Amino acid sequence: MTDLKIPPRPRPGRGRHLRSLRVRLIAVFAVVALTTAVSASGIAYWLNRDAVLKRAQDTALNDFRNSLSRNVSALPLDPSCNQLAYLASQVASSGLSYEVVVVAPELPDCVASSDPSRFTAAQLPAALRSAVDGPREVGPGNAYAYHLYWQRANLPGPYLIGGTRVVPTGPTAYMFKSLENERADLNTLGWSLAIATLLALIGSALIAQAAAATVLRPVKRLGEAARQLGEGHLDTRLEVEGADELAELARTFNRTAESLSGQVAELSAREAQSRRFVADMSHELRTPLTAMTAVTDILEDEAESLDPMIAPAVRLVVSETRRLSDLVENLMEVTRFDAGTAKLVADEVDIADLIMSCIDGRAWYDAVELDAPRGVLAVVDPRRLDVVFANLIGNALKHGGSPVRVKVRQIDETVVVEVSDSGPGIPEDVLPHVFDRFYKADKGRARSEGSGLGLSIAMANAQIHGGSITAANGPTGAVFTLTLPLTQPAPTSQEGPK
Numbered sequence: 001m002t003d004l005k006i007p008p009r010p011r012p013g014r015g016r017h018l019r020s021l022r023v024r025l026i027a028v029f030a031v032v033a034l035t036t037a038v039s040a041s042g043i044a045y046w047l048n049r050d051a052v053l054k055r056a057q058d059t060a061l062n063d064f065r066n067s068l069s070r071n072v073s074a075l076p077l078d079p080s081c082n083q084l085a086y087l088a089s090q091v092a093s094s095g096l097s098y099e100v101v102v103v104a105p106e107l108p109d110c111v112a113s114s115d116p117s118r119f120t121a122a123q124l125p126a127a128l129r130s131a132v133d134g135p136r137e138v139g140p141g142n143a144y145a146y147h148l149y150w151q152r153a154n155l156p157g158p159y160l161i162g163g164t165r166v167v168p169t170g171p172t173a174y175m176f177k178s179l180e181n182e183r184a185d186l187n188t189l190g191w192s193l194a195i196a197t198l199l200a201l202i203g204s205a206l207i208a209q210a211a212a213a214t215v216l217r218p219v220k221r222l223g224e225a226a227r228q229l230g231e232g233h234l235d236t237r238l239e240v241e242g243a244d245e246l247a248e249l250a251r252t253f254n255r256t257a258e259s260l261s262g263q264v265a266e267l268s269a270r271e272a273q274s275r276r277f278v279a280d281m282s283h284e285l286r287t288p289l290t291a292m293t294a295v296t297d298i299l300e301d302e303a304e305s306l307d308p309m310i311a312p313a314v315r316l317v318v319s320e321t322r323r324l325s326d327l328v329e330n331l332m333e334v335t336r337f338d339a340g341t342a343k344l345v346a347d348e349v350d351i352a353d354l355i356m357s358c359i360d361g362r363a364w365y366d367a368v369e370l371d372a373p374r375g376v377l378a379v380v381d382p383r384r385l386d387v388v389f390a391n392l393i394g395n396a397l398k399h400g401g402s403p404v405r406v407k408v409r410q411i412d413e414t415v416v417v418e419v420s421d422s423g424p425g426i427p428e429d430v431l432p433h434v435f436d437r438f439y440k441a442d443k444g445r446a447r448s449e450g451s452g453l454g455l456s457i458a459m460a461n462a463q464i465h466g467g468s469i470t471a472a473n474g475p476t477g478a479v480f481t482l483t484l485p486l487t488q489p490a491p492t493s494q495e496g497p498k
Contacts, residue, residue: 022216026208033204034197041193048189052182057150060096060177061162065148067094068173072166079104084112084171091173098178104171112171119176125151125161132163132172158183218246222253234261296321344381344464346488351376351408351415358389364404367397372408378415378486384461385484389417391458392469392480396421400477410486414467417482425473434471435459 071090075083084107088100092114099119102112113119128151135145150162158179165172221238228236236257238250296318352372359368396404400421407418426434437456455469462469467484 022209022212025212025216026205029204029208029211030201034201037197037200041197045186045190045193049186052185053152053179056177056179056182057160060098060160060175061148061150063094063096064091064098064100064162064173064175064177065164067091068164068166072170075166075170077170078106079171081107081110081112084110085114085116087166088112088114088173091175096177099176101174101176102166102171103174121174123155123176124163124174125153127151128161128163128174129172132165132174135168152179215246218250222249225253225257229257229260234264292321344384344488346379346381348377348379349382349385350374351378351417354380354382354385355389355406355408355417358386358393362390362394364393364397367402367404368393369403369405372406376408376410376415378484379488380465380484381461384464388458388461388469388482391454392417392419392482395454396423396478396480399423413486415484415486417484418479419482420474420479421477423477426471426478431471431473435469 068091071087075087079087081104084102084104088102092098092100099114101114101119101121101124103121103124104110104112111120128149131149132146136142136147138145146165146168148162148164150160153159153161155176160177160179161174162177163172163174225236225238234257237254240247240250240254299314300318352370352374355370355372359365359370393404393406396419400423403422405418405420407420409416435455435458437453459469462482462484465484466488467482469483470481472479472481
């Protein structure tokens with residue numbers, strides 16, 4: 001129906017295979033075939049069983065009646081036990097292999113049987129004897145008072161027992177016809193039907209397998225294409241053949257993939273334009289900001305000698321100029337991560353020395369408690385890791401308050417740096433967003449001292465080292481945990497978070 005040119009994927013595990021649509025389809029076919037075959041075999045068995053038994057029964061009863069009619073004329077009115085036994089032998093000698101027992105009410109101790117060692121009057125069912133001995137009213141629809149009755153019994157072994165009075169005032173004769181041959185024939189028929197049912201089940205499974213291969217192959221290819229599309233291969237398409245429902249499904253998939261590819265391309269183009277705009281804007285702002293920073297440095301040095309009415313404005317200009325300069329630098333760093341051009345200049349350094357350098361360079365030594373054993377060496381980019389420490393410690397001092405505690409420990413092949421503050425902690429609804437760009441916990445504040453990019457840049461720098469940063473609340477305040485490998489992976493650049 002459809003054809004897809006994509007690389008093969010590994011076969012699913014056994015548990016998944018057992019839950020697949022193919023197995024369920026085969027199971028449904030098998031259940032339907034088994035139900036149909038069992039029903040048909042059961043009906044055929046019972047119809048044949050009734051036909052076989054009825055034919056054997058009618059043949060034996062008719063022969064018994066005819067043989068009894070031929071031989072009863074030689075029986076005297078008051079027969080002896082020997083004469084009754086002779087009658088039984090004569091009636092049983094018809095050739096249909098049944099035995100005869102003759103019962104006379106006036107001779108209760110007489111055993112008149114064609115085979116006395118196997119068949120006697122004691123084996124006769126009470127219900128049959130009652131029916132045979134009970135006369136029926138003679139009328140227009142019934143010319144005789146006594147009739148031939150029969151019953152099937154297990155003596156053991158299946159037997160047909162028939163009985164009738166010889167004459168209305170004479171003895172009663174009973175026939176014992178073995179149905180063992182008929183039972184053997186029915187057993188053979190049952191085995192034949194069981195084998196036919198098994199063959200039907202196997203055939204249905206093979207047909208279901210073929211149907212599943214025909215129907216599910218396009219579905220499997222569609223699933224493969226959907227996975228390829230989800231993995232980012234937006235050029236994945238299905239080859240469509242035919243005009244059935246599966247072909248229409250393939251066309252719908254292709255239209256959807258085409259639309260999605262166009263939307264992703266458009267969004268990517270817009271994102272690239274936005275990145276280029278931010279990068280160009282940052283570069284364009286650096287030149288005037290450099291000049292403004294030089295001027296503000298001079299103004300700051302002369303602020304004490306300026307008019308008291310002008311000095312606050314000068315200090316505000318100096319502060320905002322520096323803030324704008326930091327924002328531009330952060331934006332440029334973000335664009336490097338987004339463009340995948342951020343690179344590591346790695347060197348083996350002592351983590352304790354690096355943290356001490358960060359604290360001393362920013363004059364935080366009075367507000368930070370450092371617990372960092374020397375000798376924990378890691379291959380890192382000192383400049384980028386200094387940015388990480390500066391952001392984490394500065395954020396703790398700004399929002400949590402001193403003392404800020406920095407603890408360093410080595411766990412196997414990683415170094416863990418915990419930065420905890422003495423503040424109220426981070427609200428639970430804010431924790432998932434602390435590393436988002438430009439995120440502010442207080443939505444009512446139009447602006448803040450920071451750019452909202454510090455923690456995002458810190459996370460990007462940690463990730464480019466192959467590490468990560470987590471945020472949580474500890475017993476005394478917020479806790480930021482930096483985890484880094486002691487050695488760096490082979491790639492030296494990495495795309496930052498979006």
